Amino acid sequence: MNEGDKSILPVILCGGLGSRLWPASRDRMPKQFIKLLGDYSTFQSTVQRVTAPHVFLHPTIISSNDVRFIVAAQLAQISAEADIILEPIQRDTAAAIAVAACHAARHSPDTVVLVVAADHVIDDPAAFVASCEAALESASQGYIMTLGVVPQHPATSYGYIQLGNPIKGTDAFRVDRFVEKPNATTAQSYTDQGFLWNSGNFLFRADVMIEELERFQPEILAAAREALETAAIDLDFIRLNEDAFKKAPKISIDYAVMERTERAGVLPVSFSWSDIGTWGALWDASRQDEAGNVLRGNVEVVEARNSLIHSDDILTTVVGLEDIVVVAKPDAVLVTSRSRSEMVKDLVVSMRAKQRPEASEHIRMYRPWGWYQRIDHGSRFQVKRIMVKPGGRLSLQKHHHRAEHWVVVKGTAEVTVNENVSLVHENESIYIPIGSMHRLVNPGCIPLEVIEVQVGSYTGEDDIIRVEDIYGR
Template sequence: MDDGDKRILPVILCGGSGTRLWPASRDSMPKQFIDLLDDHSTFQASLKRVVASDVFQPPVVIAGNDVRFIVAEQLVQIGVEADIVLEPIQRESAAAIAVATLHAARRDPSTVLLVLPADHVIDDPTAFVASCRAALEPARQGHIMTLGVAPQYPATGYGYIQPGQRIEGTDVFRVDRFVEKPDAAAAQIYIDQGFLWNSGNFLFRADVMMEELERFEPAILAAARGALEAAAMDLDFIRLNEEAFIKAPKTSIDFAVMERTARAGVLPVSFSWSDVGTWGALWEGSVRDEAGNALRGNVEVVEARNSLVHSDDILTTVVGLDDVIVVAKPDAVLVTSRSRSEMVKNLVSSMRAKERPETREHIRVYRPWGWYQRTDRGSRFQVKRIMVKPGGRLSLQKHHHRAEHWVVVKGTAEVTVNETVSLVHENESVYIPIGSLHRLANPGLIPLEVIEVQVGSYTGEDDIVRVEDAYGR
């Protein structure tokens, strides 16, 4: 076994839908894949923290099936290679960590894993890596380590850790207890007593975590083992077996292990950290102007202070308001006070009960080949803008209820209609009759953009009969 095998194995957990950050975060594009703070998503920022140092092995990503191509694309964008393990159904963090632990133990049971969520923001990557180095030796000695963040204010959205006795010869403490999210008064008491925020970042040896899962949650370990043993390769993804995985009880690693184990240790850290769980938290982590405003996109404000205003497209203006959140998307606008931004989760739950499609998908819908965006819709027609990446190709398909017209506005399209394959250039168009087998592909080196006009009695996405698909859908 060479020295490289002794490096930490990072595991990025990509679960969660981020409903409190609606309308930016939706089921089809959760918050961890959105560039909320800069030009990279928090998922990409998490990856970049652990690939920039020789402390870490190439990472493992645990993600849901529905976001698998988003994960793959964002890895490519930053030039990172990773094992991508797909959960067939979400069972919370305990089952995901059990899978990652067993996956690592196949190579070396003494491997030290670093588990970190994909949606956290850390302002000092160098300090983060230094903290991982400091926690590594206690983890090798058998402690299940967590990074405890020095609280910056009495947060009610985070769990807290009470450090206990210092582990001799280290800067690490045993954990006396974990406490769940408190109210404001209790949070202040915890801070006064020296509690730390629970960051949800864990370091542990694979064999140690397996022992604790076997002790406290054997059903989770058994389900994860069965799902991994019966896993199948699908393109570049490791697809867990659904029949086995669904047997795992649905719970977090905090409840399953951390609040019950005698092996928990905590390393206090001082770098700035946030799980960016709400728009208020995003305002806290954003660069703000002299009036305390975090502004992004097509926005203008007058006499507004300590507010967050984001707009992707339409001009969004705020006049004479303080401490507000305004987020404008092409199909939805959110306005809330900054102090009540956690209630967005309740709003989304209410809208989902009414089956509002805006809670699930954006107007721009991402696919493995690129994206499409609806621009207009009527009783018997729909207009879409389609972008196909270089080398991308849609499935070979047909429709029972609509015909389509494609107009190329950028690039060159390779168009298949039944037995005919032709190249269609800018300012040229092609007609796809109802029932015809057809495919759109981009053979060029630049993105292909097409305007699609659908005409027919029904234009829903479920009127697609896929005959052949390069992406295994």
């Protein structure tokens, strides 16, 4: 693992769902993959932060199976490469970090690992890299380091760290204790006493983390080892063994190790940091206009102040209101106060209990070949807009209950219908009868866009019989 003077293996965890940022963030497109700030998703910005060639090794990403192709696509968009390890089921951060430590130890037991979350926003990437380098000495000595952020205000949405004795020869400290998210009064007290925010960024030697997991959580370590040792290679992904991985208890690394180990250390850092956990936090992290508003998209306001208003499509207007959040999507609209925006998570839980598909699914569904978006539907029909990226290839499939009409509106499509293969150009169409074996391919160098009209007794997504699929679905 020693490439010149590079010494830190970055591991990016991106398995969270971000339900408090609904309706933008949903299970099939979580917040870390959305452009909440600027031109890149927070995942892409995180990857870019850990690619300083003189500091970091080739990164590793630990992700859920459901978003694997989004991860790959967003890496390609920023010309980045990484090892991608897929979790078959969610098991919180302790199991993911156990996998990261075992993965790093395969190369060298004393590899220093940096674990970061994919959904954090940091305003000064250079300061972040410098902090990692500063924490490296303590991590190399055997401490499990975390970056503790100097509070910008008394926050109730973050955990806190109380500093202990200095670590000799460094700017770091031992951790006296970790404390959970406080109420407002306690948060003010912690801030006054010099406590730090727990950023959840960890730096440690692989063998040290393995030793502490063996001591405090041997079940998690055993499950992670077995899942990695029996993992399968699937395209460009390392797929953990599900039977092994599900044996790991579901627990965070804070509870599993950090609050119990005597090896915890912290480096105080002063760069601006946020995990963008709520719409209120996004307002805090965004640049506000002279009225204190954060406006994006098709929005008009009169006498609105200190509000966040986003609209992807429909004209969204606000008159005479303050301190609110309005987020309009094609299939859902959220209205809440900024101060209570964390309650959106409770709303999502309620919608899931009622089996509302909007709780988890976007109107635009991403696939390894591109995406599709529903335009309209009725009792015996459905209309979709389909985008196939250059070189993208849908599975060879058939349907029992519907026929399809495809109209090409951009690019050129290669269409297979049973034994016939033909090219369909812009403003041309083709008919797919019920039961026909068919496939859609984009052979060109620009995105292919197709309007699909489905007609039949049933148009659900589960009426797909895949015969051949290059993506292994």
